[in-house]
Amino acid sequence: MKRSNALAGMVLVLSLGGISAAVDAAECPKGKIKIYTSWPLQGAMLPEGTGMKNGVELALIQNNNQAAGYCLEMVNLDDASPQTGKWDGAVEAENANKAVADPDAMVYIGTYNSGAAKVSMAITQRANMAQVTPANTYPGLTKKQGAAPGEPEIYRPRGIVSFFRIPPADDIQGTVGANWAKKLGHHKVYILNDQELYGKGIADVFETEAKRLGLEVLGNEGIDYKQPDQKPVLTKIRATGADLIYMGAVVETGAQVVIRQMKDLGMLAPKVSFMGPDGLFEQELLKAATCDAAMGVDMRITFASKPFEKMTGKGAEIYKLYKERYKIEPTSYALYSWEAGQVVVDAIKRADAKDREKIRAAIAATKDFDGLNGKWSFDANGDTTMDVMSGFKVVKADTPVGCKYEFDAVLK
Amino acid sequence: MHWSELIIQQTINGLTRGAIFACIALGYTMVYGIIELINFAHGDIFMLGLMVSLTLFAALGLAHTLGPWELLIFMPLILVLTMLITGFLNLAVDRIAYRPLRRAPRLVPLISAIGVSFMLENLALVWKGPYVLSYPDVFPSFDILRDVFHLESEIYVTSKDLLVIGVTIPLIFGLHFFVTRTFWGKAMRATAQDPETAAAMGIDVERMIMLTCFIGGALAGAAGMVHGLYYNIGQWWMGYQAGLRAFTAAVLGGIGNMPGAALGGFVIGFLSTWSDQYISARWTNAVVFSILILVLVFRPHGLLGEPAPEKH
Known part of the structure; x- marks a missing residue:
């Protein structure tokens, strides 16, 4: 049936278009x-x-x-x-x-x-x-x-x-992020999430992996990003003595204010740092007041691939x-x-x-x-087994905003 | 960090948070006091205050942190312009959506207020787009205790905290003075108490309503600008949430009662701060509203409200 269709089509094309169609047909025996x-x-x-x-x-x-x-x-x-x-x-x-x-x-x-x-x-x-x-x-x-x-x-x-x-x-980013945190020498992490599927999912995976690696997880707290003020939560975190805030969020869900208010409360690297997943990997986040703050908290981002040049x-x-x-x-x-x-x-x-x-x-x-x-390979869920990611940090740069994300390390 | 330092820090946090709530709540309560309308569009006027001031800063080419002279000239200028624009906007909303319904059953203007709220949100959505807006860091941010007083302490107060207090508190007291001590304020209160008798005494009731709407809108605009300067972000949907909190503050303080609204704003600011500290941020809304319900069960007219006879 299909065979005869193809033949009929071939005859038609041959009569109309000449020799090139014949070449096609010859190359597609099946x-x-x-x-x-x-x-x-x-x-x-x-x-x-x-x-x-x-x-x-x-x-x-x-x-x-x-x-x-x-x-x-x-x-x-x-x-x-x-x-x-x-x-x-x-x-x-x-x-x-x-x-x-x-x-x-x-x-x-x-x-x-x-x-x-x-x-x-x-x-x-x-x-x-x-x-x-x-x-x-x-x-x-x-x-x-x-x-x-x-x-x-x-x-x-x-x-x-x-x-x-x-x-x-x-979710792999949570795993990779926790490993990076350990490598960077952090001991006590406080996790925040925006209570959305993406952010909470990554935060939970980060928590599990961080505990497995022996990091002390002081909390995994959902914040209300529609109420932009996070100073009270950050004040609480400062009192716990955490040396890293990991935030499962995207650009739209309040990370900007968290980073700025960390600076306002004197929560700066090396005392306290900030890390997040690639939902925060947007130039938009660094605009306006965030550059100083982002560099101050030594902001780091995991990204689900390698930069092409690397x-x-x-x-x-x-x-x-x-x-x-x-x-x-x-x-x-x-x-x-x-x-x-x-x-x-x-x-x-x-x-x-x-x-x-x-x-x-x-x-x-x-x-x-x-x-x-x-x-x-593909695993039983249809997911790739590839887990190579890269880590970026915010550095001073001659851009209109004043800083940029710079490739820092290949992560696994 | 000593526990007393923690308490002081959280008190400062609650104060700045509460000041913005109080400023929005005042406009809510004023409009309710005079026309018994829950103006659901009020939160969106607040949001537009942020957008308008953002646009004014951009129009004047001010995207950098301002120096002292620029601050003295442009900050009051833009604040006043923003307040005028949002004041007139609120006036326009009243003229178009509420005034024709003045004699309609009370649910009708309530629905039109909800409609106006959606319209303003969509206006902002079309105007500024759906993304998080970056509000330029025009107000210099520095650490007061360390940079100015050279004190080593675990408590942090920034210049921006002072800005919030410095703008909102004078506005709140200025308004209180206006309403209690001036002729116009007296006329407003008379209209709120009994519009028919006030009219019989020669007070132009519609003009009083317009004045109230204008002041309410101007306060919301000021709060919007302060919010932008303080948090450096804004988004088209932000008015809904802020309006809800402010409305709650107004009810808690006793709707229609102006000192009550200011008090309610600060109480909610502190309550939400303590809840973030001692319970968990994800429970804060639940905690705040539970306390609200408890207060209203025992004091149905709010903290400072007094039972008033129904108007007809």
Whole structure:
């Protein structure tokens, strides 16, 4: 049936387009496999969206757009709503439904926003289609640690693992952060969190790991960031004699005021320092009054990858290739998207079949993949075993704000 | 750190926190006192006070920490401008959303107040965007005890703490003087007590309402600017939370009673500070509201409020 379709198509194309189509057909003895991608491709997200598209494309080009005798075709969908320019659940659902309805579609690469993944991952699973994300880091998509009640089972209607994650999940940052704190010589930590999923999840993981490492955890306290004044809590922390405040939060949930008020209360390094996850890794945070304070508290941030210039081996090679081809620095998730594309191509080669279930199983079985930061595998949840991260600190700089984040160490 | 130092430090923390609550609560209570309307948009006027002053600083090209002369010239100028703008804004809100409903059942203007609150929030959202705004560090921040008095101590008071106290306390006392000692204040109180009789005595009731709304808005604007200078951040939704706390303060002190609102603001400032210290920050809202309920069970008219006959 499919064979005759392809033949019919070939005849049609031949009669219209001449010789090039014949070459295509000769190179695709087994037919065509489509790979759908879905993330925002407009508005403020256009640079990142394009970078991610380039990343997947680069992986396909490296393989001559072929795997196991199948021709590979990428179909890029946009999951942003034209009204808001931001991801939209309805659009994402439509994209996923479009992909699963296409008989040639075998894999779905996406999304950028974890919220969007919550919508599409159940749809792709019902159709037995593997979904690979180059960007979602919310832990609850794949595991219980740092998740809301019922996650991740609610996203797995068939009870199988069909969602695979290339970047390390957020909670790993808690683990890495605790190890870094110990290495930096801290003994007594006080943990704050913004009582949101991301921040609390990371704070809890940090607490567990810190205790395992023998650090004294003086508290893990949820703060009310809608009430910006944190002086009373900080005064209390100062009285406990903590030498590190770790804060699980994002830029919007009050870390700026915490850092400033630490300075106001004389809580400065080396007496007290500040550390947080990559939710705080934004230039915005350093604006206005925060520079002095951030340097004063020796602010440190963990980040779930290595800076591109610090990559070695495969990572360095792909970084160079990307820059040569696209004449631009990769965006944050562009190279993770290359990794996603390469993982999919590898799996199709191993599966050697145009069959969603076989390709899903092959992706799940990915082992010792030669990735950007070294070899890794997928664990039973569909998470990467890669845990290489980097640590940044705030240093004085000749920027409009007066300081910047500087790469400090590779962390594990 | 000695326990007495801890108590002194937390008292200072509670005082600055409470001063801002008190300043917002006053506007709430004034408007309630005169038209018996819980002006839910009041918190958003406070938020717009922050945004307006931020815009004024930007328009004057002041993004750096100001020197003494600049402080003396620009700080009062921008404070007054901000208060005028938010005062007139509150006036406009009253004119558009409340005045046509003056004779309607009481629930009607309450709903329109909630509507105005949403409108103002969305106005700020469109105007300044959804992100955390960085308020420039225009007010110099230094450590009073060490840098000025060269005292070595575990207690920290910054120039910004003094700013908060220095702006809000005179405003609170100035308002108290205005209401108790001036002719206009007397007319306002008369209108609040009994609008019909006041009108019969030749007081222009609508004008008194306008004056009250203007003063309430101006106070909220001042609180917004002080909040910006003190915390250096602002966001479009901040008015809701601040308004809720201030409303609570006004009720605690006895709604309609101005010294009560100021007292309620400070009481809530201290209570939330002690709760952060001795219980846990995540329980602070629960603690504050439990105490509020307890107080109201035993003193339904609030700490300083007196039972007043219903107006008709």
